Amino acid sequence: MLNLFFPEKTTVIVGLEIGTAKVAAVVGEVTDSGGVNVIGIGQCPSRGVRKGEVVNSDLAAEDVRNAIVEAEKSADVEIASVYLSVTGGHLTSLNTHGVFTAASDDHEISQPDVTEVLANAKVFNRPSENTVLHAIRQHFTLNGQAAITDPIGMLGGKLELDMHVVHGVTTRLQNPVRVVKGLNLEVEELVFSGLASSLALLDNEQKQMGVLVVDFGAGTTEYVVYADGVIKHTGILAVGGDHVTNDLSFGLRMAPARAGLLKREHGAATIEGAAGQTLTLTSENGFPDRRVNLEHLRRIMVARLDETLQLIDEDIGEKGFHDQLRAGVCLCGGGARIRGIEKLAEEVFDLPATLGRANAVGGLRSATDDPELATAVGLVKYGAIRQKGQRRVGLVGKLKHLAGSLGIF
Amino acid sequence: MTSTETTPTAAPVKKQLTIKVFGVGGCGGNVVAHISHEGFAGAQLIVLNTDSQALAQIPLPYKFNLGLKLNGGLGAGGDPERGRAAAEEDETRLRELCTGVDMVFICAGLGGGTGTGAGPVLARVAKECGALSLAFVTLPFDCEGPKRMRQARQGLEEFKAAADGVICLPNQKVFKLIDENTSVIETFSTTNELLAQGVRGIWQLVTRPGFINLDFADLCAVVRDRHSESSFASAEATGPHRAKEVVEKLMANPLLDGGAALGEADALLVSLMGGPGLTMAEVNRVMEQINRQTDNAHLIMGAAIEEALGDRMTVTLVASRKRSHAADLPKDTELEPVSKLETAPGARGGSDFDLLGAAIATKPVTRTAAAQAEPERVVVAVAETATDVAAPAPVAASRSWRSRKKTKVAHPELRLETVTKGPFEHSEPTLRNGEDLDVPTFVRRGMPMN
Numbered sequence: 001m002l003n004l005f006f007p008e009k010t011t012v013i014v015g016l017e018i019g020t021a022k023v024a025a026v027v028g029e030v031t032d033s034g035g036v037n038v039i040g041i042g043q044c045p046s047r048g049v050r051k052g053e054v055v056n057s058d059l060a061a062e063d064v065r066n067a068i069v070e071a072e073k074s075a076d077v078e079i080a081s082v083y084l085s086v087t088g089g090h091l092t093s094l095n096t097h098g099v100f101t102a103a104s105d106d107h108e109i110s111q112p113d114v115t116e117v118l119a120n121a122k123v124f125n126r127p128s129e130n131t132v133l134h135a136i137r138q139h140f141t142l143n144g145q146a147a148i149t150d151p152i153g154m155l156g157g158k159l160e161l162d163m164h165v166v167h168g169v170t171t172r173l174q175n176p177v178r179v180v181k182g183l184n185l186e187v188e189e190l191v192f193s194g195l196a197s198s199l200a201l202l203d204n205e206q207k208q209m210g211v212l213v214v215d216f217g218a219g220t221t222e223y224v225v226y227a228d229g230v231i232k233h234t235g236i237l238a239v240g241g242d243h244v245t246n247d248l249s250f251g252l253r254m255a256p257a258r259a260g261l262l263k264r265e266h267g268a269a270t271i272e273g274a275a276g277q278t279l280t281l282t283s284e285n286g287f288p289d290r291r292v293n294l295e296h297l298r299r300i301m302v303a304r305l306d307e308t309l310q311l312i313d314e315d316i317g318e319k320g321f322h323d324q325l326r327a328g329v330c331l332c333g334g335g336a337r338i339r340g341i342e343k344l345a346e347e348v349f350d351l352p353a354t355l356g357r358a359n360a361v362g363g364l365r366s367a368t369d370d371p372e373l374a375t376a377v378g379l380v381k382y383g384a385i386r387q388k389g390q391r392r393v394g395l396v397g398k399l400k401h402l403a404g405s406l407g408i409f
Numbered sequence: 410m411t412s413t414e415t416t417p418t419a420a421p422v423k424k425q426l427t428i429k430v431f432g433v434g435g436c437g438g439n440v441v442a443h444i445s446h447e448g449f450a451g452a453q454l455i456v457l458n459t460d461s462q463a464l465a466q467i468p469l470p471y472k473f474n475l476g477l478k479l480n481g482g483l484g485a486g487g488d489p490e491r492g493r494a495a496a497e498e499d500e501t502r503l504r505e506l507c508t509g510v511d512m513v514f515i516c517a518g519l520g521g522g523t524g525t526g527a528g529p530v531l532a533r534v535a536k537e538c539g540a541l542s543l544a545f546v547t548l549p550f551d552c553e554g555p556k557r558m559r560q561a562r563q564g565l566e567e568f569k570a571a572a573d574g575v576i577c578l579p580n581q582k583v584f585k586l587i588d589e590n591t592s593v594i595e596t597f598s599t600t601n602e603l604l605a606q607g608v609r610g611i612w613q614l615v616t617r618p619g620f621i622n623l624d625f626a627d628l629c630a631v632v633r634d635r636h637s638e639s640s641f642a643s644a645e646a647t648g649p650h651r652a653k654e655v656v657e658k659l660m661a662n663p664l665l666d667g668g669a670a671l672g673e674a675d676a677l678l679v680s681l682m683g684g685p686g687l688t689m690a691e692v693n694r695v696m697e698q699i700n701r702q703t704d705n706a707h708l709i710m711g712a713a714i715e716e717a718l719g720d721r722m723t724v725t726l727v728a729s730r731k732r733s734h735a736a737d738l739p740k741d742t743e744l745e746p747v748s749k750l751e752t753a754p755g756a757r758g759g760s761d762f763d764l765l766g767a768a769i770a771t772k773p774v775t776r777t778a779a780a781q782a783e784p785e786r787v788v789v790a791v792a793e794t795a796t797d798v799a800a801p802a803p804v805a806a807s808r809s810w811r812s813r814k815k816t817k818v819a820h821p822e823l824r825l826e827t828v829t830k831g832p833f834e835h836s837e838p839t840l841r842n843g844e845d846l847d848v849p850t851f852v853r854r855g856m857p858m859n
Contacts, residue, residue: 050836051836051839055836089837125661127663128585237839237841237846238846239846242832242833243833243846243849246833246847246849247849247851250831251849251851251858299851299856300849300858303849303850303851303856304849304850304851306850307846307850307854311841
């Protein structure tokens with residue numbers, strides 16, 4: 001009844017990714033049941049970004065505006081605020097540990113204790129120019145009992161907490177924010193793009209079983225390790241599809257634009273079936289121009305992709321996560337479109353590899369099926385999770401809550 | 410522990426190292442004072458300064474006031490030229506101090522007058538006397554102004570040309586080690602401590618016996634005649650995962666630029682020390698991780714047991730790299746007018762300041778006398794034997810130094826192909842394990858394409 005007078009506004013959440021290859025804005029709505037539906041997409045080729053970081057803010061602002069306008073049209077909403085993804089080689093991650101010790105063992109853990117242990121875990125040695133982007137709780141340990149998710153109300157003298165922290169250089173994190181704010185848009189929150197992608201792709205079961213998400217972008221490659229339902233490790237390599245294009249352009253001696261086209265048309269992550277084949281390229285007028293050895297093209301690509309995956313493999317191997325990734329490897333980003341990439345990943349990681357689909361959200365299939373939109377879709381999901389706790393805070397929510405508690409409905 | 414006092418009577422049967430640590434200028438004096446606080450019995454500590462007041466505050470027995478005639482004990486006023494002139498005025502005395510010494514550490518803060526000007530002169534003199542000269546220098550904080558930084562850079566170049574090895578600590582990097590609330594005193598104490606650690610680390614490296622021994626000759630192999638800039642770092646860890654942690658700490662050290670310094674290094678000296686519980690597996694693990702960071706560096710390792718360390722494990726690392734030739738050429742022309750000034754020896758009246766009387770008396774008398782009688786002949790011999798440079802017998806000391814620089818320039822390394830980084834040319838390089846990932850993989854892996 002009250003709903004007639006205060007119609008509940010569907011919450012619109014916008015995810016914006018200012019990527020190296022493209023700027024993508026995805027509009028999603030949160031349904032009453034708490035699910036997320038994608039209702040609009042806007043995309044624009046990106047020109048002002050290199051290796052995931054803004055290098056020309058004027059161009060970047062123009063591209064963001066185009067993408068946002070397209071998304072507004074497509075979803076028929078007005079966009080006022082966005083969740084913004086950030087990436088770049090300056091981001092670093094680590095696991096921290098916080099301890100709280102009570103006076104005696106029969107102490108009941110209360111909220112202030114948890115606050116204190118959280119604060120303790122956030123104290124770590126980081127360069128003064130860096131700020132913390134994410135501090136993600138992993139597990140509490142209470143008097144040696146591991147894997148506790150909520151210790152409040154339990155008895156124990158020693159509360160410990162493991163956290164995963166992502167931090168980066170403050171000024172470089174602020175650059176994309178300034179671009180967005182220059183367009184009179186609010187930035188709700190900054191989200192590490194690897195984290196966003198993983199939210200879009202993974203369901204709870206995969207997170208529980210342990211999975212590695214590799215987001216192979218144009219400028220950077222992010223990876224996230226989940227195990228036991230929590231983020232165990234994140235990493236970033238400032239190497240991506242642009243590097244493949246540059247390698248080809250250098251190795252085959254041609255302009256990067258042409259190398260990019262060849263990569264998309266004839267590229268693959270395997271050299272099988274390419275031996276002895278040549279491609280005849282045509283010039284602008286349609287005449288045969290020059291010949292390119294397909295095997296060389298593939299070998300250059302495979303060398304780069306193999307190396308990138310090897311570096312990730314080394315990193316997660318060093319931390320000892322190999323045995324915990326029972327759900328295998330999940331690939332997304334533009335690099336996931338390369339033919340045979342999952343096979344190469346299977347060889348390198350020695351784990352089953354799949355191309356990720358945005359299973360966690362519904363709505364436009366063109367958005368959820370596109371591996372390149374995983375980050376933007378994931379941002380919407382992230383926004384939905386963040387707002388879940390806050391949704392009741394609005395006036396309508398308060399009234400409903402009040403009414404509910406008085407037993408009117 | 411090695412005694413530095415060589416007996417004045419006969420030549421010792423077993424060669425024992427004579428090491429002297431010089432602190433030049435205000436900062437150098439503080440560092441040396443810092444070293445002495447911590448108790449450092451292994452070497453003789455000597456402080457040189459142009460400022461008598463600053464000198465008087467240093468609580469050390471061996472002090473020497475440079476350029477008393479020139480500056481009247483009032484300091485060099487931040488002018489490297491005056492620092493240099495002061496050192497040259499007392500060059501004979503410096504030569505006496507360096508004669509018969511195997512190794513000379515020079516601590517100086519660059520940017521001012523004495524350290525920047527007199528330091529390189531001392532390094533040159535030490536080298537000419539046949540000692541291995543290692544300079545530990547600091548570059549000023551950015552906030553000290555561009556002029557000091559410029560002077561410091563020039564001083565650094567001169568140090569690199571004069572000393573066998575230069576370990577440089579840019580003070581700005583210390584910011585990463587301190588937090589917002591660190592006081593000025595603590596900050597400077599940190600930089601002093603870092604330099605002191607460097608001196609002590611290297612001293613331990615060459616004097617302490619180990620089960621994989623590192624000796625003086627190894628150190629010479631790394632630094633001698635490279636005229637290189639070196640980075641220095643040390644880390645300590647305890648606990649069951651100490652082998653892993655210690656390397657992580659080492660890589661996190663801002664002085665190594667997050668491990669990038671290792672990738673660029675062409676010579677690397679690693680010294681491991683642990684308590685009696687140090688296992689071979691741990692040594693192996695540490696070395697494996699360090700090896701992975703470097704490709705073609707000349708790597709020398711040593712491991713030693715130190716009872717006092719107990720559960721702890723320390724790793725000390727010196728990475729030195731050659732100057733790139735591209736960067737070398739313009740610098741050289743830039744420096745030319747400065748080094749020309751060296752050729753004018755000026756009045757070198759023997760100073761009658763005898764603070765160091767005791768120190769000189771303990772020297773082997775014969776060598777000192779020879780050096781004084783025929784300084785030029787000795788210089789030539791040293792330059793030829795110790796540096797392996799086929800230069801025509803140089804006449805004056807400073808000339809030999811310059812000609813050596815020129816021969817280096819005449820043999821640039823050939824690069825097979827210039828690799829362009831395309832669109833990444835102007836962006837921050839992506840470094841992993843010392844490799845620049847922006848360079849095409851197939852080029853780095855040397856895959857043939859034909």
